[in-house]
Amino acid sequence: MTDLNGKHILITGGTGSFGKKFTDMVLDRYDPERLIILSRDELKQAKMKQRFSPREHECLRYFIGDVRDKDRLYRAFRGVDIVVHAAALKRVPAAEYNPIEPIKTNVMGGANVIDAAIDCGVDRVVALSTDKGANPVNLYGATKLCSDKLFVAGNNYSGQDGTRFSVVRYGNVAGSRGSVIPFFLEKRKTGTLPITDPRMTRFWITLEQAVDFVLDNLERMEGGEVFVPKIPSMKVTDLGRAIAPECKQEVVGIRPGEKLHEVMVPRNVSRHTLEFDDYFTILPTFHRWDTDGYQERNGGIWCEDQFIYSSDNNDRWLTAEELRAMIGLDEADYATTNGTSE
Numbered sequence: 001m002t003d004l005n006g007k008h009i010l011i012t013g014g015t016g017s018f019g020k021k022f023t024d025m026v027l028d029r030y031d032p033e034r035l036i037i038l039s040r041d042e043l044k045q046a047k048m049k050q051r052f053s054p055r056e057h058e059c060l061r062y063f064i065g066d067v068r069d070k071d072r073l074y075r076a077f078r079g080v081d082i083v084v085h086a087a088a089l090k091r092v093p094a095a096e097y098n099p100i101e102p103i104k105t106n107v108m109g110g111a112n113v114i115d116a117a118i119d120c121g122v123d124r125v126v127a128l129s130t131d132k133g134a135n136p137v138n139l140y141g142a143t144k145l146c147s148d149k150l151f152v153a154g155n156n157y158s159g160q161d162g163t164r165f166s167v168v169r170y171g172n173v174a175g176s177r178g179s180v181i182p183f184f185l186e187k188r189k190t191g192t193l194p195i196t197d198p199r200m201t202r203f204w205i206t207l208e209q210a211v212d213f214v215l216d217n218l219e220r221m222e223g224g225e226v227f228v229p230k231i232p233s234m235k236v237t238d239l240g241r242a243i244a245p246e247c248k249q250e251v252v253g254i255r256p257g258e259k260l261h262e263v264m265v266p267r268n269v270s271r272h273t274l275e276f277d278d279y280f281t282i283l284p285t286f287h288r289w290d291t292d293g294y295q296e297r298n299g300g301i302w303c304e305d306q307f308i309y310s311s312d313n314n315d316r317w318l319t320a321e322e323l324r325a326m327i328g329l330d331e332a333d334y335a336t337t338n339g340t341s342e
Helices: 018-031 043-050 068-077 092-097 100-119 138-160 180-190 207-220 236-243 267-272 291-298 322-326 331-335
Strands: 008-012 034-039 060-064 080-087 122-132 164-170 192-194 202-205 226-229 233-235 247-250 263-265 271-273 281-282
Touching: 008 018, 018 034, 018 043, 018 207, 018 226, 043 060, 068 080, 068 100, 080 100, 092 138, 100 122, 100 138, 122 138, 138 164, 164 207, 180 192, 180 236, 192 236, 202 207, 202 236, 207 226, 233 236, 236 247, 236 322, 263 281, 267 271, 271 291, 281 331
Parallel strands: 008 034, 008 080, 034 060, 080 122, 122 164, 164 226, 192 247
Antiparallel strands: 202 233, 226 281, 271 281
16 A cells, blocks of 8 residues: 555545545554545535544644535645545436536546646546446446546646546445445335345445555556456345345336446456456556556456456355445344344
8 A cells, every 4th residue: 555654635525435434544544744625515524523533633624625616626736645536426316317417526527636636736646436437327427437538538638747647446335325235224124125126236345445445556556547446246136135134125127327237347448457366457548558568567467358347247246244244234133033144
């Protein structure tokens, strides 16, 4: 992991699930000069200050601001070494109903982050992406694909010795706001879980694993990569049984904008993808990018042409016990439910 001691770090969307976990882990492991939480919600900042007080952590700064506001970013990025870009509008149904809003935040806001980072002399920027940004079928995914391409191409604008931009793409975060897991936990009380499609699969990762992956890639990034972790999959039916084994499952049909399976390395980029023990690196197609030199410096094995990394062809699958451990559920409660833990 990169050494963040003495660094000036800013995270956009810092009051979200990822931002709070990132703040927690950075304060626990490092001694940054400044750790700036930039977000647009003053109430969430007030609540976050109760947990992470600037009085106890003198490096903390809380800035009200929106990535849509380029002028605010220029002020916030002044003197910053590292930016982690986590701000996004990510609710799929809301994006379908209000399409201009996620475009303004996820696409134009991303462009503002790129401009401000280059002009303010930021050293490194990591932008968070999602499996829904690969071969997207909904507007949210389309905005994240566009954002990913903006950040990869941002290296063209910054020049050889300027700001470096890379992207981290991962799957569903267990227990985060908007995850199906809290929804299932609530529905457990009713005795019935609504299942969109029994064939559906999803990638799963914990918040701590997501933060660790970002910190790892802050160190290894050269600029232009899309980093994809190797994480386990789970069928939605197995997920339901893991959380509420006593509940019946009712198939309600797939929602607009949903896929049966998610993809993190599409076939069309497999020829530019290196595989490592626990992650993939999708390399850019810049005319100046030395792919052979990258492999010599970093290792890895080239993926076969037409390779795809999707949640249904994964070789790692979560068990019920592993899923419950990921989200901190008491295993003893399930061992006595209907006499079984499955």
